[in-house]
Amino acid sequence: MSGCGGRSTGFPQESPGRIWSRWRALHFPRDLLISLPLALGFIGLRKVFERSIAVPLSRLLGVKDKVRLSASPAPSLEAFYTKHSRQPAPNELSSLMKQSGLTQKQVEIWFHHRRNQDRPSHTKKFCEASWRFVFYLISFTGGLTSLISTPWFWEQKECWRGYPQQRVENVHYWYYMLELGFYWSLLLCVSVDIKRKDFKEQIIHHIATIFLLGFSYCANYIRIGTLVMLVHDSSDFLLESAKMFNYAGWKKTCDSLFVVFAVVFLVTRLVVFPSKIIYTTLISSMEVFQPFVGYYFFNSLLLVLQFLHIFWAWLILRMIYKFLFLGKVCHSSGDENVGKRARMLVA
Template sequence: MLTFKPLTNNAVLRKSPKSMVSSLSEWFWNERLWFPEGLGWADLEDKDGRVYAKASDLWVVLPIALAFSFPHLSNLLVATPLAAVMGVKEKVRLIVSHNPTLESFYCNTTKNPSQSSIDSLCKQTGCSERQVQGWFRRRRNQDRPSLLKKFKEASWRFTFYLLAFIAGLASLIDKPWLYDFKEMWQGFPILTLLPSQYWYYMIELGFYVSLIFSVASDVKRKDFKEQMVHHMATIFLISFSWCVNYIRAGTLIMLLHDSSDYLLESAKIFIYAGWRNTSNYVFFLFAAVFIFTRLYIFPFYIIYSTYIYPMTMYSPFFGYYFLNLLMMVLQCLHIFWAILILRMAVRFLSSDEKVEDERSDKEETDESGEEEEGVEKKGAVQNGHAAHNNHRKTE
């Protein structure tokens, strides 16, 4: 008769942290997860002058990302001269008068007080409701990025995306998989790594990692969470495709994204410079390229090729499903942004307004400078100036 002796200690808990990490690493790098049956890491070892992508190569991304996180050289060589040529200047913003009670509530509670909170603050400061609302409106405007900062950020990204698109096109123009997507999988995963592919990958990945590093200083958008999901999905997709040698598919996906990104940043540049007609034309060009590449080429050609063609050569494996899952995450984000783009386009065509970025946090209009004067007379603010000159809405 078989008897079972209960374990007094959980075997998993008895494992040392080092052994647990080792077990996790062993599971993660299991070639049965990432490669078709009969193929593995041994097939990607350098030999006979043929070089293959390796996970250890990704360490190069960190110094590249760090360099991209401080685009001072781009600002000096591109953004600053371009701003001078296009007439974009730094506007002096008057600082809202300091009020300890309102400032404490603004910093520690919320930037957008409810009606009940406004009533309470009126009692504490002796100000009217309009005066308190005006103070918070001007205080929020004070925290918003200046027009010149947004112009420099757009100029920096325009420079990168344009150069990345040109570099990617140059590295792929003579490759057969640019014209026939079936070629992406010919010989997979034993695909030789080319120097152009190496640098294209490292620079692109370094740039997207830098976007995570610089998130605290970048201009905040309404789709901030979606942007972060996009950046993380892109980083995982690029890194994953590198480690398991989906290099050909990866280069096509990066080129596809770069083809419209630089147009969006150029449209922003013209908006910030006040070139209304030019920004409108560039925006519609961007919208056309975005919809064609992200809602037609990407799902019906790229995703189709990653979902259908591998199954004609191999049995399904985990890496195949994981790749297509990441692709679908990107496609969902493409649809989300396409809705925003179409909404902007429809609004422009129906009202003949200036095209503006739906994701931007617009500056609020200050209705009356008298509010600030009233606050000062009641002693609610001290030693400051009202920031009531920013009447113009900026994107």
């Protein structure tokens, strides 16, 4: 196992299982700590990006926010809305009518207006999508540039040649740390970001990605880890760009980008990922070493991601059905279901 710049562990004759049992004693895992200040840096950079670039760009592309009526002051209804439910059940309306002194119709209208107040604006959605688009595009471009000349990019069995004594180039170290820092920033911002319909799946994806990146770095699964990141980043920027044009009202451009995204996603996540990535970690790796605890842990995380890929693929195929038979993709509110970056992470 080696660290940034090719540091050696000094365990030339030990099996991966024994190295795994001793990794806590190494300085190597401490390299991961830099991802935390990087995450904070990403959060700060995102704020600057949204204010100075994303908002002006949204205006340039024609993003328009809907004018929504505000709910009139009603302390009893506001208390119910914030503490109990955003939409009262029929048997709760009579009690709310007595507390507020309003008719049933007025109570229903109040809750409708109040829910509309909490809906994020198109500008906010555009800013979030544009930030993720910029990162994923840069990450994919940089990752592809750094990997295309490596032997394991073309032949995945090369991921295990010489394992665990493998040199880690600086460019791949920073590829890891920046990606890990970005996913930490996404996880730290879940409470303030737009809550989408696939919120739970996104949280699972972010956590699985962070564990996968952290563990693979410590176990020196870095070669296969870089391929995992590249596969995930290859489609994420396409999805975010489709969302950006959707919020701007460029429906034809959005539809075209979504079709391209769907093809890339289905090929990379349902074909390349299981046949190239999971196959080499499950099968090819055993030609080099016997399974140990890290082998099972790493592959379990990959399978979690694959299940999420299948879930998102189902959502995408459902939207393709709408596109082919109903003639619309981005016109449908269902586009919010298609979450990724994962990105890896998302992966």
